[in-house]
Amino acid sequence: MATKIKEAQDRLFKNMFVCQRCETKMRADPQKILKGKVKCRKCGRSQFRVLKKK
Numbered sequence: 578m579a580t581k582i583k584e585a586q587d588r589l590f591k592n593m594f595v596c597q598r599c600e601t602k603m604r605a606d607p608q609k610i611l612k613g614k615v616k617c618r619k620c621g622r623s624q625f626r627v628l629k630k631k
């Protein structure tokens with residue numbers, strides 16, 4: 578069952594990023610994040626960090 582929980586967490590946290598400026602959560606392709614193609618819907622910045630798992 579532990580694997581199922583991990584899978585669920587992966588689904589929730591995978592490809593989730595947080596805007597470094599306004600901390601809006603966004604789901605996006607990591608490759609696009611790295612290339613700066615994703616912009617925050619709130620402040621328009623393209624600087625993101627990965628969402629921390631808690």
Ligand SMILES: [Zn+2]
Nearest residue numbers: 596599617620
């Ligand atoms: Zn933002």
